Amino acid sequence: MSKLPLPSPLLLLFLLPFYVISSQPTTTQNDQTTLLNLKQFWSNPPSINHWNQSSNPCTWPEITCTADTVTGITIFNQNITGAFPPFICDLKNLTHLDLNYNYLTGSFPTSLYNCTNLQYLDLSQNFFTGKLPDDISRLSPDLEYLILFANRFSGDIPVNISRLSKLSSLQLQMNYFNGSFPEQIGNLNNLEVLYLAFNPFTPSKLPQSYFQLKKLRTFIMANTNLIGELPGNFSGMPAMELLDLSINQITGTIPKDLFLLKNLTEVYLYDNNLTGEIPDSVEALNMLIVDLSQNKLTGVIPEGFGNLMSLTNLTLMMNQLSGEVPASIGRLPRLQDIRVFTNNLSGELSPDFGRYSDLKIFDVSENKISGNLPENLCYNGKLLGFEVFSNNLSGEIPESIGNCSSLKSFQVYGNRFSGSIPDGLWKVSSLERMIISGNSFSGELPEELPPILSRLEINNNRFSGQIPTGVSSWTNLRVFEASNNLLSGPIPQDLTSLPNLQTLLLDGNRFTGELPATIVSWSSLNTLNLSRNQLTGQIPVGFGFLDALTALDLSRNNLSGQIPSQLGRSLVLLDLSANNLTGIIPSRLDNGAFDRSFLNNPGLCSNNPSLGLRPCSLRSEKGSSSKISPVIVAVIASIAAILLLLAVLMTGYLIVSYRRRKDDLNWKFTSFQKLSFTESTILPGLTENNLIGQGGSGKVYRIPVNRSGDVVAVKKISSKKELDQRLEKEFLSEVEILSTIRHSNIVRLLGCISCDHSKLLVYEYLENRSLDRWLHQKTASSTHGLNGSVRHMVLDWPKRLHIALGAAHGLCYMHHDCVPAVIHRDVKSSNVLLDSEFNAKIADFGLARILAKEGELNTMSTVSGSIGYMPPEYAHTTKVNDKIDVYSFGVILLELTTGKEASNGNEHLSLAEWAWQQAQEGVPMVDLLDSYVYESVYLNDMTNVFKLGLWCTSKLPASRPSMIEVCQMLLRCSVATAVTVDGTGKNDGDHFPLLKVENV
Incomplete structure (x- = not known):
């Protein structure tokens, strides 16, 4: 066998370098090792399971490579938990690192100083906390993008951040920075994007240096405690495109050179204290959005705005502007949304509005505008909201409005319109609200209404004729108000078949005949006013079986007969005065709460002097003495004696049985304050007659405790097995801690009664029960005055906002003022109770946990809570903190604004998931709000509370606000709504423009 020739020394010398290279690990192999260590450091999250030894990391979707070396990592929203990996800079060529929207914890990772490229x-x-390091300038000198928003960084923004000279984007919004922001940021000459919004900085003025950033395109400092005047040198920011300084306390005037910035496209300066006139020099011809609302601006709307051919949104509402709306604005080709309501505008509206653009929102309400409506408002068929109420407009509604198939809201009340409503308007399939009260409209009501119309208000007009026979087709109507018209004929039986009707006002008309004898539906009806008509006959017994009815006014008619004994099951307000009713007042109504409900009915009697009626006696209706036979008297006396004997025997038996039962159960009473009752008062009251509610943890009873009428609520928690000693101690310990809480927005725990088989928690009783019963049609209420004047008060928007603020105060106290802090863990609308004035109180602490130290995570052994209210982190952690309650409270805010239930956004999504989806898809806000309470006057505040609900239900706990912040924002909305209710203002802006879905 021949031998192969040996390689020559020259050939070996040539192959040697290749041998050396192949024997050393490549750069890709080093990077792969680092990445696999990274995966292991994060406990092998399922989202990056495809990272393995057998594949090239340059093929992994999260990894970017350049020349076979890793240069970029993007792991967005992959449920990465834990600390930041200190060895990540072993990737020597890393230039791009994006770990956005995960669950990373700890302080700012200074190990990043080693990523020199x-x-x-x-x-x-993420969950990063603490202060940004003072030496943050040790980050790579090539760093261009520093994006840290929606964490929990606090303190000052370090001055040395200004030494990162190549920064083009600095995004620090939505953190907890409560110190200062350095004026040296103005030295970042390459800066194009600066976001500092939604941080509680120390109140400060805007530094002049910021207005020298020549490359700055986007500058957002909304809600950052800015004070003082704006520096008057906007010309130093020639590249500026978007400026948002809203929700601050900026004073002074708008600098005259603001609208001279030719690249400017969006300006948000709303909700400040700006005064003076709007600058009339306008050169920003690419302007898209101008929002200067909720200031104190005076003067006229500049004619120059009519040159902004790209303008889509003009929002100037809630100022003190005067003069006419410039006609040139009506000719802007891209205008979609104009809101100038609540000013002092006058004159006539240009007929060009809507003719040249796809106008969607037209709101000039609450001004002094006169003349006729423009004919072309819906010329291009896109108009959604038409709001011109509370002006001096006159004439007829243009026929073209009747052809506006896109219209959702039509509100023209409080003007001087006349004539009939265009036939087509009654047939617009998308129409949800028609409010035309306080005009001189005439004509008859149509047989059919738009299929989704939920609110029809035609009060104080001249409508005539009968309620049409097709009224049974008005199935989606919730509110029908037709007071003070010329309607006549009988109240049709079919009107009682409307299943969603909640408010029906027909007072002050010419209705005749008897009331419908049979109530077909009306299961949701809570307010009924038929006063000041010519109705006859008796009050139908069916009215007494309307469980939701809380306000009934039948006064000033010709009704006769007796008052049905069933009436009063849930009535809060009743007026039957000025009729021909006879007989004795039913026992349910025979009390001082109805002291003016029966006046001017000579045939009625009562032995309760507070009702102001003649006393009842053994006299006949004609006034002659009734003669009773002695035999009958003797029989009655005998029967009474027998009944008395039976009662004594039965009472003795019950007492003996009760004592045995008490001895057997060995009840122990623990009171947490001085009480006038004991367990012997409570235990006999645990009967089905006193049962008012039942939940997963037990039944709730309403039990009187004395002859004065005082009552308590008792929650009975039962167990089939005896509770072990450990649970007994844990239960009593927690109860004792909760019993020390004293706050006006937290239900008082008065005492605890316990035995081996049951626990009884004794609470103060709250008359209006739980919030969910009111929100989700389990009950409802209204209030009214005399003479048929009915006014919605219960769970209208101001009431809902009042409830939200009260509940927020209660949770804020638990989280931030209790020592130790209390985390509720089961916040939901059924655990928000309401007293007689609808003050909210947090209740049911069965799942509450006490945190040993403020901010310290506490471990829970099992996942608890209620469907729809549980935050997403419940799925993968046993740690709890206050952000669990914040999430649940956010769901309540969404319930208050949308009217939907927490677990039912639609057939597939919870309410929170549904709300986020709608926001992401850009669904118009008016389509999301509860149409029962929505009025354009409250659009701004309802929108803001909805967005606050989104913020509270952010996926990342770190991104959610604290309850202190929630209270502050709700208080701001509450003040704005109070102004509206007082009639001195209106709100329709956007308090939270930065709460974009992608940023929350």
């Missing part, structure tokens, strides 16, 4: 860093929407 880093250009892009995004750690936003």
Whole structure:
């Protein structure tokens, strides 16, 4: 066998370098090792299971490579939990790092100082806490993007951040920075994007240096405690495109050179204290959005706005502007949304509005505008909201409005319109609200209404004729108000078949005949006013079986007969005065709460002097003495004696049985304050007659405790097995801690009664029960005055906002003022109770946990809570903190604004998931709000509370606000709504423009 020739020394010398290279690990192999260590450091999250030894990391979707070396990592929204990996800079060529929207914890990772080539860093929407390090300038000198928004960084923004000279984007919004922001940021000459919004900085003025950033395109400092005047040198920011300084306390005037910035496209300066006139020099011809609302601006709307051919949104509402709306604005080709309501505008509206653009929102309400409506408002068929109420407009509604198939809201009340409503308007399939009260409209009501119309208000007009026979087709109507018209004929039986009707006002008309004898539906009806008509006959017994009815006014008719004994099951307000009713007042109504409900009915009697009626006696209706036979008297006396004997025997038996039962159960009473009753008062009251509610943990009873009428609520928690000693101690310990809480928005725990088989928690009783019963049609209420004047008060928007603020105060106290802090863990609308004045109180602490230290995570052994209210982190952690309650409270805010139930956004999504989906898809806000309470006057505040609900239900707990912040924002909305209710203002803006879905 021949031998192969040996390689020559020259050939060996040639192959040696290749041998050396192949024997060393490649750069890709080193990077792969680092990445696999990274995966292991994060406990092998399922989202990056495809990272393995057998594949090239440059093929992994999260990894970017350049020349076979890893240069970029993007792991967005992959449920990465834990600390930041200190060895990530072993990737020597890393230039791009994006770990946005995960669950990373700890302080700012200074190990990043070793990433010397880093250009892009995004750690936003995580759990990072503490202060940014003073030496943050040790980050890569090539860093261009520093994105840290929606974490929990606090303190000052360090001055040395200004030494990162190549920064083009600095995004620090939605953190907890409560110190200062350095004026040296103005030295970042390459800065194009600056976001500092929604941080509680120390009140400060805007530094002049910021207005020298020549490359700055986007500048957002909304809600950052800015004070003082704006520096008058906007010309130093020639690249500026978007400016948002809203929700601050900026004073002074708008600098005259603001609208001279030719690249400017969006300006948000709303909700400040700006005064003076709007600058009339306008050169920003690419302007898209101008929002200067909720200031104190005076003067006229500049004619120059009519040159902004790209303008889509003009929002100037809630100022003190005067003069006419410039006709040139009506000719802007891209105008979609104009809101100038609540000013002092006058004159006539240009007929060009809507003719040249796809106008969607037209709101000029609450001004002094006169003349006729423009004919072309819906010329291009896109108009959604038509709001011109509370002006001096006159004439007829243009026929073209009747052809506006897109219209959702039509509100023209409080003007001087006349004539009939265009036939087509009654047939617009998308129409949800028609409010035309306080005009001189005439004509008859149509047989059919738009299929989704939920609110029809035609009060104080001249409508005539009968309620049409087709009224049974008005199935989606919730509110029908037709007071003070010329309607006549009988109240049709079919009107009682409307299943969703909640408010029906027909007072002050010419209705005749008897009331419908049979109530077909009306299961949701809570307010009924038929006063000041010519109705006859008796009050139908069916009225007494309307469980939701709380306000009934039948006064000033010709009704006769007796008052049905069933009436009063749930009535809060009743007026039957000025009729021909006879007989004795039913026992349910024979009390001082109805002291003016029966006046001017000579045939009625009562032995309760507070009702102001003649006393009842053994006299006949004609006034002659009734003669009773002695035999009958003797029989009655005998029967009474027998009944008395039976009662004594039965009472003795019950007492003996009760004592045995008490001895057997060995009840122990623990009171947490001085009480006038004991367990012997409570235990006999645990009967089905006193049962008012039942939940997963037990039944709730309403039990009187004395002859004065005082009552308590008792929650009975039972167990089939005896509770072990450990649970007994834990239960009593927690109860004792909760019993020390004293706050006006937390239900008082008065005492605890316990035995081996049951626990009884004794609470103060709240008359209006739980919030969910009112929100989700389990009951409802209204109030009214005399003479047929009915006014919605219960769970209208101001009432809902009042409830939200009260509940927020209660949770805020638990989280931030209790020592130790209390986390409720089961916040939901059924655990928000309401007293007689609809003050909210947090209740049911069965799942509450006490945190040993403020901010310290506490471990729970099992996942608890209620469907729809549980935050997403419940699925993968046993740690709890206050952000669990914040999430649940956010769901309540969404319930208050949308009217939907927490577990039912639609057939597939919870309410929170549904709300986020709708926001992401850009669904118009008016389509999301509860149509029962929605009025354009409250659009701004309802929108803001809805967005606050989104913020509270952010996926990342770190991104959610604290309850202190929630209270502050609700208080701001509450003040604005109070102004509206007082009739001195109106709100329709957007308090939270930065709460974009992608940023929350």
